[in-house]
Amino acid sequence: xxxxxxxxxxxxxxxxxxxxxxxxxxxxxxxxxxxxxxxxxxxxxxxxxxxxxxxxxxxxxxxxxxxxxxxxxxxxxxxxxxxxxxxxxxxxxxxxxxxxxxxxxxxxxxxxxxxxxxxxxxxxxxxxxxxxxxxxxxxxxxxxxxxxxxxxxxxxxxxxxxxxxxxxxxxxxxxxxxxxxxxxxxxxxxxxxxxxxxxxxxxxxxxxxxxxxxxxxxxxxxxxxxxxxxxxxxxxxxxxxxxxxxxxxxxxxxxxxxxxxxxxxxxxxxxxxxxxxxxxxxxxxxxxxxxxxxxxxxxxxxxxxxxxxxxxxxxxxxxxxxx
Numbered sequence: 001x002x003x004x005x006x007x008x009x010x011x012x013x014x015x016x017x018x019x020x021x022x023x024x025x026x027x028x029x030x031x032x033x034x035x036x037x038x039x040x041x042x043x044x045x046x047x048x049x050x051x052x053x054x055x056x057x058x059x060x061x062x063x064x065x066x067x068x069x070x071x072x073x074x075x076x077x078x079x080x081x082x083x084x085x086x087x088x089x090x091x092x093x094x095x096x097x098x099x100x101x102x103x104x105x106x107x108x109x110x111x112x113x114x115x116x117x118x119x120x121x122x123x124x125x126x127x128x129x130x131x132x133x134x135x136x137x138x139x140x141x142x143x144x145x146x147x148x149x150x151x152x153x154x155x156x157x158x159x160x161x162x163x164x165x166x167x168x169x170x171x172x173x174x175x176x177x178x179x180x181x182x183x184x185x186x187x188x189x190x191x192x193x194x195x196x197x198x199x200x201x202x203x204x205x206x207x208x209x210x211x212x213x214x215x216x217x218x219x220x221x222x223x224x225x226x227x228x229x230x231x232x233x234x235x236x237x238x239x240x241x242x243x244x245x246x247x248x249x250x251x252x253x254x255x256x257x258x259x260x261x262x263x264x265x266x267x268x269x270x271x272x273x274x275x276x277x278x279x280x281x282x283x284x285x286x287x288x289x290x291x292x293x294x295x296x297x298x299x300x301x302x303x304x305x306x307x308x309x310x311x312x313x314x315x316x317x318x319x320x321x322x323x
Contacts, residue, residue, distance in 0.1 A: 002082070004174055004206045005044035005067060010076035012037040012062050012230075036062045038230035039076065049200055049207040051221035051238075053315065059230040060210040061100075064178050067208070068098050081174060094123060097167030101179035104159065105166055108152040112143070112162045115151065116169060123170035130169060137165040140195060157188030164192065168199070175200070177209040181216055193219045214310060226318055234318055242308055245317040247284045250307045251291050253277045256300035264294055280309075 014034045037059040044050050052060050065071040067080055069089035078085060083092045098105075106115040120130045138144055141161045151159055160180065167175065177196070181189040197220050200207050209221060217224060217238065224241050226234040234241065250270070253260060258274045266285025270278045281291050288306055295301050 001046060003043035004046050004048075004081060005042075005208070006079045007043070007063075007067070008041050008077045009039045010037055010041070010063070010066060010078055011035065011039050011074045012059070012066060012071065013074040035230050037066070037073070040227070040230070040232050042225060042232065042235055044206060044208065046206055047200075047204055048223060049197070049221045050209070050223045050225060051217040052208065052210045052225045052227060053212075053217060054227040054233075055319075058227045060227055061178055063227070064176050064208065064210060068096060068176050069093070094170065095173055097170070097172035097175045099160075099163050099167050099175075099177050099180050101160070101182040104151070104163060106151045106159070106162060109150055111148045111150055112154075112165075113147040115162075116166060119166055119169055125170050129171075133169055133171065134165070137168060140199075141165060141191070157184050157191075160184060160188065160192065164195070171203075172205070174206045174208070177207065177211075179211055180209070181211065181213055189213070189215070196220050214315065226315070228319065241318075242314055245314050245321065246309050248280050248282045248309060249288055250309060251279045251281055251288065251295075252303075252305040252307070253279070253295050253301060254303035255298075256302060260295065260298055260300075262291065262294055264291060267291060 012035070014036060016032055016034070036057075040059075040063065052063060054060050062071065066073050067078060067085055069085035069092055072086040080092060081095050083095075085092055105119075106112065107118070110118075116130075116134055120127075125133075138147065141164075143158075143161060143165065146154060146158055151162065154162070164180065175196075180196075181192055184192070193216060196207060196209075199205065207220065209216060211217060221238060223237050224234070225232060236244070248266075254276055256275070259272060260277055262269075262279060264286050266282030268280045268282075270280045272278070279291065281288055292304060292306075295304065
């Protein structure tokens with residue numbers, strides 16, 4: 001089966017005039033170029049959920065804009081659902097959903113219900129299909145009480161939920177999400193993450209996501225593409241990325257005693273508060289099960305939690321290894 005997204009040596013270069021001090025800027029121009037995307041190549045298969053991550057200015061959003069047809073590349077090639085995005089943008093629009101966290105596809109002065117109805121006509125969705133999809137999405141996101149409220153009066157979390165609903169009304173096979181949880185509170189973020197993961201799984205959708213929030217990556221995506229300075233640094237499954245770049249795990253012990261000590265090689269206490277101790281375990285030196293056995297041997301252990309380290313640490317390790 002051919003990939004949903006195929007990218008080969010894709011590049012995007014911007015040209016701008018660098019201003020000079022004094023009167024010389026009136027008579028001469030110093031043109032500079034910036035390579036936002038510097039020849040990246042990758043493929044994405046059907047049903048994959050892929051995160052594209054990197055620091056500000058790495059080229060993440062530029063890549064998504066080229067794949068959705070908003071920008072035309074300087075060089076290279078790309079095919080999305082068998083179409084060249086910047087040449088067949090209208091045809092592609094019927095088959096993809098796009099959410100840009102900083103920009104709205106809704107009419108802010110209108111109630112969300114009216115925006116959805118307009119989008120039905122734009123995408124030429126039959127009334128029966130539209131009604132069924134909208135009903136399911138509204139119920140899933142709990143949007144019933146605000147459907148008749150102008151979008152501009154909604155909270156950011158409410159608006160983002162409406163943005164995602166709008167992007168799914170025409171039943172796209174591929175969903176592009178650019179910073180979908182930016183600026184949201186913890187509850188709103190959790191609702192959006194859960195929905196994306198569950199909906200993509202149920203509908204067989206392919207998802208490409210950019211985010212600075214590592215929890216988006218951990219809870220939604222099964223593959224990570226790391227971009228830095230316009231180039232791909234790492235392209236791996238999320239679990240493999242963790243194993244390669246961080247060989248430690250976190251073990252949290254809840255104990256009857258106010259504090260416990262573990263004198264094992266490669267085990268370091270991270271934080272401690274009364275009855276709760278968190279240890280960082282270097283799994284290349286000591287196995288986690290050995291730590292658990294040593295803790296249980298002390299007695300009075302009420303609960304044990306074993307966690308992977310936060311994705312922030314994974315990303316930091318990747319950058320350190322590729323400087």
